[in-house]
Amino acid sequence: MRVLVIGNGGREHALAWRLAACARVQTVFVAPGNGGTALDAGALKNLPNLPMGRTEALADFAAAEKIALTVVGPEAPLAAGVVDLFRARGLPIFGPTKAAAQLESSKAFAKAFMQRHGIPTARHATFADAALAHAHVDQHGAPIVIKADGLAAGKGVVVAMTAAEAHAAIDDMLGANTLGVAYNAEGARVVIEEFMAGEEASFIVIADGRTVLPLATSQDHKRIGEGDTGPNTGGMGAYSPAPVVTPDVHARVMKEIIRPTLDGMAAEGMPFTGFLYAWLMIDAQGRARTVEFNCRLGDPEAQVILMRLKSDLFEVLLHAAQGTLEQVEKGGGLEWDRRTALGIVMASAGYPVRPRTGDAISGLPADEPDLKVFHAGSALQDGEGTAAGGARALVTSGGRVLCVTALGDNVREAQGRALAAVREIRFPGAQWRGDIGHRALKS
Secondary structure, eight states, rough: OOEEEEEOOOHHHHHHHHHHHHTTTTTEEEEEEEHHHHOOSSSSSEEETTTTTTHHHHHHHHHHHTEEEEEEEEHHHHHHTTTHHHHHHTOOOESTTTTTTTHOOOOOHHHHHHHTOOBBOOEEEEOOOOHHHHHHHHHHHHHHEEEESOOOOOOEEESSSSHHHHHHHHHHHIIOOOTEEETTTSSSSSHHHHHHSSEEEEEEEEEESSOOEEEEEEOOOEEETTTEEEEOOOHHHHHEEEEOHHHHHHHHHHIIIHHHHHHHHTTTTOOEEEEEEEEEOOOTSSOEEEEESSOOOOHHHHHHHHHHHOSSSHHHHHHHTTTTTHHHHHTTTTOOOOSSSEEEEEEEEETTTTTOOOEBBBOOOEEEEEEEEEEEEEEGGGTTTTTGGGGGOEOOOSSSEEEEEEEESSSSHHHHHHHHHHHOOBBBBBBOOSSSTTTHHOO
């Protein structure tokens, strides 16, 4: 079987790596891929001339190469309708349609949907008018959460601890747009929410429109600095499983959030197939509310989840794409490594505001059964993979560069193994957090 993975980040590297290990998979094409997928020997093949936005060309490639399954990694192609195009041409693909992907591409749509279907979430209001948005903040005060209504690579949320921070976020999202938000057809809008206290968790499932299989739980670390300080990022590290998701919390999330979402999407004519990611806030009493939805695997959650997955990912996703996920459920569901996986993101200088690129990367460890470095913002120099003396030169090409992921018998062991590898890797201005997993270590 030949598989196509669309995307160029760490999530896509992890997907391609796990798919390449599947019994019936011969080749995994990654469009366009990154430095890590280029360096991984064997079944992975980059398609640098097929960027994510060329959906027609991607479909042409899938048809010509008789691709058995296409897996969409990032949110932008989903929001652009790549799944609709592939399905119209009879090409097997795993992911939600453009309509279903509104759960992520429009926070205003998602909040209204949750309200319609009684899915627990924060109280909110949506504004296109800056003056009205500012007045709302003046009325309710801080802390308060400001969200851009559109895709922003995970950075379109500001948890404002002061009114001044909230007002600045509104001015940016409805004006300067330094976050580079891809606004929806309605134009620039913000969703303003009440601040929810508690502990975050990432709850991701595989769905085929009717049947749903939960993946292992995980916890992301969004803020740039240790102790969860500084601005939000796309994610500075993660670990799996997340102890905050107890068996009771897990059952309640499935009953109160995941199942009503799948049923509601089907009832509204948008059956959801793909990875559904509920970003949760869990309070001291174990009650979970939905911060927001994503329509894809998280990044860096994908790296730690897929590091633990023992089931054949290709077979599972093929069943989901074909609407036969019930067969996997009846067969016992998914199998997981009992150990903890922990990933530490290494980001470039200047991230998350102005990431610097082009810096040489060195000191990468060799793959081991319990250690893997997934690449996100890396590239082979000049795109050819050769440098002086014939050696391959790897350079930074984005904000989040690597995710160093390790398995251990517990959080501390996995953290120590990942940190030891991080300290050997070199590129100028590298940023990382040494406290990934700190909540589990304190519990």
